[in-house]
Amino acid sequence: MARRATPEQVGQATVKDVAARAGVSISTVSRVLGGTYPVATATRAKVVRAMRELDFVVNAHARALAGAHTKVVAFVLDDVTGPFHAAVARGVEHQATTEGRLCLLCTTHGDPQRELAVIELMREQQADAVILVGGAWEDSAHQERMTHFARALDRSGSRMVLCGRPALGPDVPATVVEYDNENGAYAITSHLLSAGHRRIAFLGVVEKLTTTTQRVRGFTEAHRAHGLAPDPDLIVTGAFTRGSGYQMTKQLLADGKPFTAIFAATDIVASGVYQALREADLRIPEDVSVVGYDDIPLALDLVPPLTTVHVPHDELGRTAVRLAINRATEPVQHVMLGTHIAVRQSVGPPPPR
Amino acid sequence: MARRATPEQVGQATVKDVAARAGVSISTVSRVLGGTYPVATATRAKVVRAMRELDFVVNAHARALAGAHTKVVAFVLDDVTGPFHAAVARGVEHQATTEGRLCLLCTTHGDPQRELAVIELMREQQADAVILVGGAWEDSAHQERMTHFARALDRSGSRMVLCGRPALGPDVPATVVEYDNENGAYAITSHLLSAGHRRIAFLGVVEKLTTTTQRVRGFTEAHRAHGLAPDPDLIVTGAFTRGSGYQMTKQLLADGKPFTAIFAATDIVASGVYQALREADLRIPEDVSVVGYDDIPLALDLVPPLTTVHVPHDELGRTAVRLAINRATEPVQHVMLGTHIAVRQSVGPPPPR
DNA sequence: ATCGTGGTCGTAACCGGTTCCGCCACGAGG
């Protein structure tokens, strides 16, 4: 890139330019920039004036290189479009701003390889914290690589944060902010069970994903607590999408297996369930009760409003960056946020046979 | 920060460390890093090995400082949670990744001041492009500041991108990627008019926001084309939220002004409209027809599915970064993406009186 | 009048890379 022809007004002004214009040394400019050093009022005024006249802005890279920290937190998630992730992202972004940090965003689109690659990029960026949002893959090789990264980040003064996924191990230097996935599933399943449902379908098991594993566990435990066991045929595999919810429900209906309630793995899945039921002329909750998980805004727009498990998205995101950034003073680096069910109108007693 | 005690394994490994371990010079290490220079195969192997052994990653800041560009695009939007913005963000992120860039994300929460402050931050970060997503404020002081930033960014080799908002002026160095807001509103209003509606309420005018201004203009023009004029009493001010849509509808109903259709400024607003109508026992579209704008996923989940204006969110985001990053080879820096109406089931003929 | 002292400011050494320039050894051509 060609440097400026005249010392001013072309290209980006530097401290050198400011110093020259203000008639002071570079270090003096740097001092008023940092603010943390005595500079005579008159001198400061000259410098500030020169900065304004030259429309000067510091070069964040130079500053990061010379100083200690980067003022950037990175967070990686599946997809910004997913309301769940978006809500967490919002919390992350908000808290990062509060802490005076910028946000680096990366998406993986559900690809474990890409997740690894992205973390590498974040290491290059010297991010203060790298926040991994959402469920993790139950793959030991992947977890090993992840552990490696956690240590590498720790070694370079950064921090890995597991947000909405379980810890990697007791000796892995990472901050963990979970939400009570299993108990949420347990609670809402109990809700269904208490209403009298005995044949409940769980739709949307994603293999090897901690999120579903935990939800299915809560689902199963709740049955057990009622002296029951879920019918394996009613636990169906799918994706966390509207289309998948629709397909799974259609299939379930086609199979003819009796059921009186559906536990959709996520609210998005539930929206697909709603449509399939509507097309089958089945009323909610008179014919079939439906519950979801996540409590995204959509839950209110479904007709009838969806009974679901509320997850503290925002708090999840905020806590993640708060703990990571202030880890020097924050004693606890592993928290489990509570979930609770949000009762609305999609659950009723099972229909009389 | 204390430097490493031993030359290896503590802190972050640098090119110097790698060079020492591989028994070559710093410049050689840099050359294999860059890839763009002849290095003997044997030497390269030694270096690569040393890098792996030391778990080396380049320091992006040092690289940015020494080299030319940053490999980062910044984008600022109102709120990640909004489905519209999220969808654009997804496009931005995707294209940025394709172009080998990282994404810096900032939110303004509708605060013009913050938007300005954020752009300043992005300048510090030397972002390759700064993408502003969503409508702009029709405030001349604000636009002036914006113009100033556009020039400043241009001067430092960066680029401002207006994504979903109108150009600032013919001589302002900025890339503009708009969508046809007015024609979309015109089309869907015509759709309503053609169905026989004559008293259509427009809900959700946000003062001084280009987005609503353009939509209202299309709304008005469509009326005019039919030899009509909208009733000013039916154009109501509000926010782009579900709650606002709900409130405005309630109020409209309470006012007793006759109307047979509602044009919600956005789909989110429409969701509030739906609820208010449901509570008033008014059927859609038998009693009231409703249309929205944006075509976010929610439109499909509303009952009945919402007829709305489809906006090419994803393309909007992708085009924004594509044009900005490749502006050297992309001849046109101002594009207007088309919109079209997505007909679903929320519009019918007006009820017989 | 001299010395000590505290407040300001300039000089220079970094931070961790990239890249221009020049050196060296080697093989080929005269």
Next chain:
DNA sequence: CCTCGTGGCGGAACCGGTTACGACCACGAT
């Protein structure tokens, strides 16, 4: 056998800031 060209590599000057260190000045105190 000597010279010239060339591929591979090292030395050093940056990029734009921060900061330790020391110089300088004007004070009040002795």
